[in-house]
Amino acid sequence: MLKDITLGQYFPGNSPLHRLDAMVKIVLTFVFLSAVFTAKTALAYAAVAAFTVVIIMISGVPFKFVVKGLKPLVAFIAFTAVLNLLMTSGTVIWQWGFLRLTYEGAAYAVQMLARIVLLVLGTSLLTYTTSPIALTDGIERLLKPFGKMGLPTHELAMMMSIALRFVPTLLEETDKIMKAQMARGADFQSGNLLKRAKALIPLLVPLFISAIRRAEELATAMDCRCYRGGNHRTRLSEAKVTAADYAAGCVFAGLMTLVIFANKVG
Amino acid sequence: MIIQAQNVSYIYSEGGPFEKGALKDVSMTVESGAFIGIIGHTGSGKSTLVQHFNGLLRPTGGKVIVCGADTLDKKADLKTVRAKVGLVFQYPEHQLFAETVYKDIAFAPGNMGFSADETDAAVRESAALVGLSETLFEKSPFELSGGQKRRAAIAGVLAMRPQVLVLDEPTAGLDPRGREDILSQIKRLHAETGMTVILVSHGMEDIANCVDYLYVMDHGTIAMQGTPAEVYSRYERLEQMGLTAPQVTRLMKQRYGVDVCTVEQAKDYILGVLRRA
Ligand SMILES: Nc1ncnc2c1ncn2[C@@H]1O[C@H](COP(=O)(O)OP(=O)(O)O)[C@@H](O)[C@H]1O
Ligand SMILES: [Mg+2]
Numbered sequence: 001m002l003k004d005i006t007l008g009q010y011f012p013g014n015s016p017l018h019r020l021d022a023m024v025k026i027v028l029t030f031v032f033l034s035a036v037f038t039a040k041t042a043l044a045y046a047a048v049a050a051f052t053v054v055i056i057m058i059s060g061v062p063f064k065f066v067v068k069g070l071k072p073l074v075a076f077i078a079f080t081a082v083l084n085l086l087m088t089s090g091t092v093i094w095q096w097g098f099l100r101l102t103y104e105g106a107a108y109a110v111q112m113l114a115r116i117v118l119l120v121l122g123t124s125l126l127t128y129t130t131s132p133i134a135l136t137d138g139i140e141r142l143l144k145p146f147g148k149m150g151l152p153t154h155e156l157a158m159m160m161s162i163a164l165r166f167v168p169t170l171l172e173e174t175d176k177i178m179k180a181q182m183a184r185g186a187d188f189q190s191g192n193l194l195k196r197a198k199a200l201i202p203l204l205v206p207l208f209i210s211a212i213r214r215a216e217e218l219a220t221a222m223d224c225r226c227y228r229g230g231n232h233r234t235r236l237s238e239a240k241v242t243a244a245d246y247a248a249g250c251v252f253a254g255l256m257t258l259v260i261f262a263n264k265v266g
Numbered sequence: 267m268i269i270q271a272q273n274v275s276y277i278y279s280e281g282g283p284f285e286k287g288a289l290k291d292v293s294m295t296v297e298s299g300a301f302i303g304i305i306g307h308t309g310s311g312k313s314t315l316v317q318h319f320n321g322l323l324r325p326t327g328g329k330v331i332v333c334g335a336d337t338l339d340k341k342a343d344l345k346t347v348r349a350k351v352g353l354v355f356q357y358p359e360h361q362l363f364a365e366t367v368y369k370d371i372a373f374a375p376g377n378m379g380f381s382a383d384e385t386d387a388a389v390r391e392s393a394a395l396v397g398l399s400e401t402l403f404e405k406s407p408f409e410l411s412g413g414q415k416r417r418a419a420i421a422g423v424l425a426m427r428p429q430v431l432v433l434d435e436p437t438a439g440l441d442p443r444g445r446e447d448i449l450s451q452i453k454r455l456h457a458e459t460g461m462t463v464i465l466v467s468h469g470m471e472d473i474a475n476c477v478d479y480l481y482v483m484d485h486g487t488i489a490m491q492g493t494p495a496e497v498y499s500r501y502e503r504l505e506q507m508g509l510t511a512p513q514v515t516r517l518m519k520q521r522y523g524v525d526v527c528t529v530e531q532a533k534d535y536i537l538g539v540l541r542r543a
Contacts, residue, residue: 176355176360177360177361179317179322179355180355180358180360180361181361181373182322182348183320183322183348183352183353183355183423184348184361184373184374184377184422184423184426185345185348185349185373185374185376185377185378185426186373186377187345187377201363202361202363202364202373205363206360206361206362206363209360209408210360
């Protein structure tokens with residue numbers, strides 16, 4: 001079922017990772033990304049992988065749940081791996097027509113595979129451990145410097161938090177309409193591409209209508225409560241960067257150093 | 267019997283972190299031609315149960331047999347099952363999509379492989395059954411009023427000519443007048459066609475005077491069953507489950523100690539008492 005897609009969901013909890021400040025977590029995610037892209041050698045990848053496993057353990061999000069998040073991307077990952085495997089030039093091991101398998105290709109494919117998996121696992125941990133509200137709040141604070149330059153940071157953050165808020169609602173709605181049309185004999189699974197695309201009309205039309213209706217209702221509700229954008233708004237709870245956040249920063253800086261070092265050694 | 271549920275359990279997202287048990291050991295039998303009611307407060311599992319009746323959901327425990335086919339059976343033809351058991355979802359007007367009312371009602375018969383003539387006949391017949399005027403056929407379904415939309419959506423399911431019609435809270439969100447209209451239409455449909463009807467509701471007054479047999483659901487189980495009069499007479503138990511018996515039932519029980527469930531029956535009883543006096 002659609003709702004069983006775990007990627008991007010929030011997994012409520014109270015681990016040290018959940019308690020970190022959202023803005024700090026976003027920055028740390030970028031540090032993690034840089035570490036993945038900096039890694040060149042097997043040793044460096046191993047270091048990042050081990051680190052990923054440890055932070056998943058700390059987060060308290062079950063491994064099964066995290067791994068399930070990779071599922072929607074399996075096709076993409078497989079496609080990239082095969083492409084890299086067959087399209088890289090170098091020492092040929094095996095050749096058939098224009099397809100050839102090379103040592104360099106194999107090495108590169110494995111490297112890309114590791115990279116994508118680590119990227120997805122690491123970054124999805126951000127959404128697993130941060131509620132959508134905290135996340136957009138973090139983005140808003142991170143973008144604040146750009147606000148001085150005229151970027152409507154509050155509005156951007158608000159748009160994002162509304163979008164995130166409605167993802168589960170729309171998935172639920174999709175599921176419901178799909179079932180209602182299946183009860184009328186609609187078939188979403190069989191037939192060729194054209195037939196399948198046509199079969200989506202009875203799903204998409206009601207879905208768009210309900211999304212627009214929801215948007216209008218939400219706009220009215222916000223108007224009624226005198227919402228008027230970012231200026232002069234105050235917060236119920238101000239987020240604060242604490243000692244734990246600095247400590248986490250040091251840990252991630254440590255990871256980066258380790259990767260650079262591992263690149264030199266191995 | 268046409269539908270049989272045997273010790274059915276259902277768990278949403280089984281094995282996941284958001285696993286949620288919705289049905290526990292539910293058994294019920296629906297005879298052909300019956301008019302059955304299912305009531306229970308919100309979240310008691312009514313919608314989950316009725317989605318088992320046409321194979322949209324398959325039990326995670328126990329089994330459901332519809333017109334002789336076990337829905338868990340890999341070889342079972344679910345499309346046929348869905349044609350035989352027409353399921354009208356809650357707020358069915360949210361599924362309308364076609365350019366015209368006619369095309370929307372013709373969607374299901376088209377999917378079920380009806381010929382053009384059969385489809386046309388089925389569309390007109392089902393529109394008449396729900397009291398939808400043919401002058402609306404060429405309108406967009408989105409131009410209709412709330413009550414008309416709902417009728418069009420119900421007609422869209424009836425057009426498959428199902429043997430069983432399951433309606434999930436067909437009166438939710440309608441005004442008293444619209445509610446009365448839809449219910450009397452359903453009653454007439456049952457009387458005229460002899461179709462098996464299963465009516466789901468969270469209110470009691472609604473279905474007191476239509477159904478022959480009533481199931482009461484609570485926390486995913488069947489808490490009570492019997493004729494409406496039998497069920498309503500135990501209104502203390504109903505109140506514990508967050509349901510209220512019709513006011514006339516309470517009044518008659520307290521005043522005369524009899525079990526009735528409609529104003530009609532109460533009137534007859536009181537007239538009888540007065541005549542004897
Ligand atoms: N798609 C779903 N995913 C997860 N849980 C669900 C889903 N649909 C219903 N539930 C849960 O199952 C229980 C029964 O729901 P439902 O059958 O809709 O009850 P009712 O129709 O009586 O209001 C509720 O607790 C509800 O939260
Ligand atoms: Mg329901």
